[in-house]
Amino acid sequence: MKWVSKDIEIYLTAKEYVDTAVIPLYSVSFGNEMKQSASNAEFITLLTNYLERQFTGRLMLVPPYTYLKSDQYEDIINGLKKWEENIDKEQFKHIFYITSEIDWKNFEDELKGSLIWLPSLPLEHLNESQRISMVESQVKQLQSLFTQKWHENL
Amino acid sequence: MSKHRVSRRQFLSYTLTGVGGFMAAGMLMPMVRFAIDPVLKAEAGGDFIATPLKIKDITTEPQRVDFTFEQKDAWYTSDVTNTAWVYKDEQDNIVALSPVCKHLGCTVGWASSEDHPDQFFCPCHFGRYTKDGTNVKGTPPLAPLDVYPIQEKDGLLYLGKAEPRTKEA
Numbered sequence A: 001m002k003w004v005s006k007d008i009e010i011y012l013t014a015k016e017y018v019d020t021a022v023i024p025l026y027s028v029s030f031g032n033e034m035k036q037s038a039s040n041a042e043f044i045t046l047l048t049n050y051l052e053r054q055f056t057g058r059l060m061l062v063p064p065y066t067y068l069k070s071d072q073y074e075d076i077i078n079g080l081k082k083w084e085e086n087i088d089k090e091q092f093k094h095i096f097y098i099t100s101e102i103d104w105k106n107f108e109d110e111l112k113g114s115l116i117w118l119p120s121l122p123l124e125h126l127n128e129s130q131r132i133s134m135v136e137s138q139v140k141q142l143q144s145l146f147t148q149k150w151h152e153n154l
Numbered sequence B: 001m002s003k004h005r006v007s008r009r010q011f012l013s014y015t016l017t018g019v020g021g022f023m024a025a026g027m028l029m030p031m032v033r034f035a036i037d038p039v040l041k042a043e044a045g046g047d048f049i050a051t052p053l054k055i056k057d058i059t060t061e062p063q064r065v066d067f068t069f070e071q072k073d074a075w076y077t078s079d080v081t082n083t084a085w086v087y088k089d090e091q092d093n094i095v096a097l098s099p100v101c102k103h104l105g106c107t108v109g110w111a112s113s114e115d116h117p118d119q120f121f122c123p124c125h126f127g128r129y130t131k132d133g134t135n136v137k138g139t140p141p142l143a144p145l146d147v148y149p150i151q152e153k154d155g156l157l158y159l160g161k162a163e164p165r166t167k168e169a
């Protein structure tokens, strides 16, 4: 489900079925890195949207957690931890973070949710069908990761 | 500066007439559209979208076909890609099913569960449907998969807007 009122309404009537929260993570930078920053964001957005489409009924795609690339890592992590605290653990038994920024790997252990890192693909030069098959093959892998996690905690 | 002086008052009244004019047009336009829209709407609703699938390539085994079209969401137009599961039934009729699970909307796959190789399977809460799209009793979905109306043009499969099938399960 997406973060739109129509989906949240459905969520409220079917909470017991939606046990997974997905939070995209990406940084924002200006100046020379602006283009790279946008390209990363685009990739993660496309990917998580496609993932949401596959698993609409079981996961909630939360708005992305964004931060300035120039920020202190401590602050960035603490910010995300605050999000974690606010997400209802009873409702959302699984939290997944999806990012293309490798730095997060260093802080994986500090987070309660599972961190998924994927290298960003430059999608801007591809046509629609190429994009789809690219994103799709990535999401396929994510899907099996998700189903695996769901199985573990059955 | 210019000799043709425009007084403050004149300027204001010019601009206001201008804006007023726009506003009137803005109000009129939707009304005109209301008046002629039903015709336009009907046409748009009947739109069939071409898929890359050739009619002659359709077999009795459901296959996945993606098709892309433009969708307007408020002022935002985007390319949307939809999927259908297409096959020929025993009577040689082409069947195109929507992959959207009728429980909570996950995407179902054909034969994607090893235990049920001849059914559609939803990975989210293990919903199942038989080949004709009928929901399997005892699994979460309460209705059969939606069906796309189909058309054939130049040997290609065209799909309309998926519609709910009348309840049978």
Ligand code: FES
Pocket (backbone or CB within 6 Å): A017, A057, A058, B101, B102, B103, B104, B105, B106, B122, B123, B124, B125, B126, B127, B140, B141
């Ligand atoms: S969304 Fe398909 S079984 Fe729940």
